[in-house]
Amino acid sequence: MTDDELKKLESETQEKDEFVFMREEIKSRPINRKKLMRNTMVAAISAVVFGLVACVTFALLAPFVIDRISGNEKEEEVKVEPVVISFPEETVEEEMTPEDMILTSTDPAPEIPEGTQLDEEEIKALISDVKFSLDDYQSMYKTLSDVAVNAxxxxxxxxxxxxxxxxxxxxxxxxxxxxxxxxxxxxxxxxxxxxxxxxxxxxxxxxxxxxxxxxxxxxxxxxxxxxxxxxxxxxxxxxxxxxxxIRMAPLGSSTSYSIVGMPIIAVGSPLGVYRSVNYGIITSNSNKLNLTDSVYKQLYTNIYGSSSATGVLINLKGEVLGIIDTTHSVSDTRNLICAYGITELKKPLERMMNGLDTVYMGITGDDVPAAMVSTGAPEGVFVLSVEMDSPAMRAGIQSGDIIVGTPITRINKFSDYLILLRGFNQGDTETIRVFRSSQGVYKQIDLEVSFSEVKK
CATH class of the missing domain: 2.40.10.10 (Trypsin-like serine proteases)
Structure with missing residues (x-):
């Protein structure tokens, strides 16, 4: 290349360099941290709101959608109202007195046809042929056991x-x-x-x-x-x-004297152990337990059990005659099973199961003895004792008073008093009429009693 050509090339290069007088340099934009944080918070809050709306929508629509898919309409819930519990009233059975057992008819006794009379030797022979085997004994107890198992x-x-x-x-x-x-x-x-x-x-x-x-x-x-x-x-x-x-316990009757001597079965925990069983008879139902604002018949048996026995006494029909209670046993028969008679327990149990309040007056009483009535005492409830700080004590009722009811309602015996008491509610104030003996003369006194709940 000649010198002239070199000079010409240098001249062109110089012209180009002179022409590019400015270069563009692209720099990245600086990060705006505040704006980035704000946008992040907005996105997070939006996500939370969206999630909540979705959850609520799903919760509200899910039952409807499920019912529509399954083809079942939503059934309305039926609230079951508790029914009032009431035990059937017992029918009073007329008991046969010793006088009724004596034949009073004047009609001659029917004659026994000839040829059917048995002499003493024949009767002895027939009885001697009857033998009670171990199988018979076992069969008898098997029958009792079946009653106990069913109970x-x-x-x-x-x-x-x-x-x-x-x-x-x-x-x-x-x-x-x-x-x-x-x-x-x-x-x-x-x-x-x-x-x-x-x-x-x-x-x-x-x-x-x-x-x-x-x-x-x-x-x-x-x-x-x-x-x-x-x-x-x-x-x-x-x-x-x-x-x-399971089944409900059938409740029998404990009032009739005819249950004395009746075979019974103690079931529950008569020996202090669950599902223990014992057999015996009712030896007495004549004893009365005079308790606060109540009176119960106490059933005595010849069944030995635990001092912590619980359960019930049933007859051979499987009916409950009494609820075992050992707290009122006398000292010389401590381990003999006793029970509250079921008849007197029915009303208190009804009230408890129906959620009714038990009204408390606070006296222990009994029917006025016939001997006192014959001497001029009025019929009513003879107050044996009054509980401390009870409504009766605060009203001024004393031991020895005879409660005859209210100015409107007259009572003659303790069972009438119980009916009268059940007619009151806690917090009621009622005038109770009593007769009090003063130097052998009974004087009428009206006292204001404010009934309260039973002491705990």
């Missing part, structure tokens, strides 16, 4: 659970065991009668039915006078199989 359907095991601490302040759980009797149902709860002092203060109460299925129970109501309570198990907590297995 287990209305007997339950009650297990109260209580939290306790020992002397070193260490916590432990204590479980005891007793029997209860299935008494009634109001279609929402199944009611079981049992001993109050043994379930009182429990953290939990477990009921085990005859088929081994368990359910939780709560105390529905209690009576401190008899130390009995009613515990309830929700019907919804009882499965269908158990419902078909």
């Amino acid at each position: 287990q359907r209305f007997i339950v095991r009650v297990t109260p659970v209580k939290d306790n601490t020992d002397i070193f302040n260490n916590a432990y759980v204590r479980e005891s065991e007793l029997s209860g009797v299935i008494t009634e149902s109001n279609e929402t709860e199944l009611f079981i009668t049992t001993k109050y002092s043994m379930v009182k203060g429990s953290n939990d109460i477990l009921v085990t039915f005859c088929n081994g299925v368990s359910a939780r129970a709560t105390i529905a109501a209690y009576d401190t006078t008899t130390d009995l309570c009613v515990i309830g198990v929700l019907e919804d907590d009882i499965n269908e199989v158990t419902r078909e297995t």
Whole structure:
């Protein structure tokens, strides 16, 4: 290349360099952190709101969509109202007196046709041919056992659970065991009668039915006078199989003197052990237990049991005649099973199962003896004792007074007093009319009594 060509090339290059007088340099935009944070927060809040709206929409529409897909319309829930529990009234049976047993008819006795009379030797021969074998003995007890086994359907095991601490302040759980009797149902709860002092203060109460299925129970109501309570198990907590297995206890009658000498079976825990059984007879039902605002017949038996026995006495028909109670046993028959007569318990049990308040006046009384009436005393309720700080004591009722009712209602015996008392409610104030003896003369006194709830 010649010198002229080189000079020309340098000249062109110089011209190009002079022409590019400005270069463009692209820089990245700086990050706006505040704006980025704001946009992030807006996105997060929007996501949360969207999620909440979606959840609410799903919760509201899901039941409808499911019902539409399955083709089933939503059934309205039917609330079951508890029914009022009432035991049938007992019919008073006329008892045969010794005078009725004497033949008073003047008609001649029917003659026995000839050829049918048996002499003494023939009768002895016939009796001697009858032999009671071990099989007969076993068959008899098998029949009794069948009655006892069938009764287990209305007997339950009650297990109260209580939290306790020992002397070193260490916590432990204590479980005891007793029997209860299935008494009634109001279609929402199944009611079981049992001993109050043994379930009182429990953290939990477990009921085990005859088929081994368990359910939780709560105390529905209690009576401190008899130390009995009613515990309830929700019907919804009882499965269908158990419902078909168990049954309500049929309640008999304990008033008739004819039950004395009757064979009975003690079921539940007569020996202090669940499902123990014992056989015997009722030896007496004439003793009365005069308790606060109540009176009960006490059934005595020849059955030996535990001092902590619980359960019921049943007849050979399987009917409950009494609820076992050992707290009122006399000292010389401490281990003989006694029971409250079921007849007098029916009304208190009805009130407890129906959720009615038990009105408290606070007297122990009995019918005025006929001997006192013959000397001029009025018929009514003779006050044996008055409880401390009771409505009766605050009103001024004293031991020895005779309660004859109110200015409107007249009572002649203690059973009338119980009916009168059930007509009042807690908090009511009523004028109670009494007669008080002063120097052999009975004077009428009207006292204002304010009824309260039973002392716990």
